[in-house]
Amino acid sequence: MGHIINGKQIAAQTQVSITERIEAFTAETGVKPGLTVVLVGEDQASQVYVRNKEKRAVAAGINSAVIRLEATTSEAELLAVVEQLNQAEEVHGILVQLPLPKTIDADKVLDRISPLKDVDGFHPINVGNLAIGKEAFVPCTPAGIIRLIKSTGETIAGKEAVVVGRSNIVGKPVAQLLLQENATVTIAHSRTTDLAAVTKRADILVVATGLAKFIKKEHLKPGAIVIDVGMDRDENNRLCGDVDFDDCIDVAGYLTPVPGGVGPMTITMLLENTLISAERHTN
């Protein structure tokens, strides 16, 4: 039986130390870190997620605001909101919730967020700086994944890490971070020939495919650390991951559950990035 990585608990523990750091920062500077989330439209999953983020930000001592815009908001209107937030002194972190309505060019919006307030780490400047190992906002989900891997106490350096999925928000940046940690990194994807042969080499397997219960025990090297980034629905419309948990738990050494794994840690890293931004903006 593999160990379950309790993301919810690790996220809560990490939040305690971030809350203490925020308290000390605010006591010293008189400044409260500020995070503004922009939500366009009524996407149900996004609403739940934004509410969770807001609750946890407030609990950590962050000045949290949510700007809710109609689904019919034009690209120009959204860009104007972003511009205003770039200028607002009390706002240290800006997060425009994805996905955006199809009428809006998401890349154009992300490009317009000040890289100094881009707590998502999605701006090309931050993406580039991460790739060349310079100071950058690290995307929250990948940053959280590294923390969860480290929570096992196993070393990353020298290990075979396989990332399944090559998205700009998870696959590519988590591969960069694993490389920074001196893993030997392979990125597999939908066009990979014989996926199982590749994933079976992994001491550390990160799965971000968006396919419910896609990874089975046949994909695993026994004892592997398996991180499930999926947020899918199973045949009963219940939340599940990209990894078939019940099938894999006896073969994996460590496995993250869904829910209660990567998700809670993503929010913690957002709070930390907001604090880091506030520190950089205050001197």
Ligand SMILES: Nc1nc(=O)c2c([nH]1)NC[C@@H]1CN(c3ccc(C(=O)N[C@@H](CCC(=O)O)C(=O)O)cc3)C=[N+]21
């Ligand atoms: N600009 C932007 N940045 C994001 O980081 C971003 C985004 N847009 N759009 C949506 C996705 C999704 N995402 C989640 C983060 C945490 C949970 C989370 O905390 N999940 C909990 C609860 C799940 C539940 O019970 O509904 C869990 O996994 O245990 C979920 C989803 C961030 N995203």
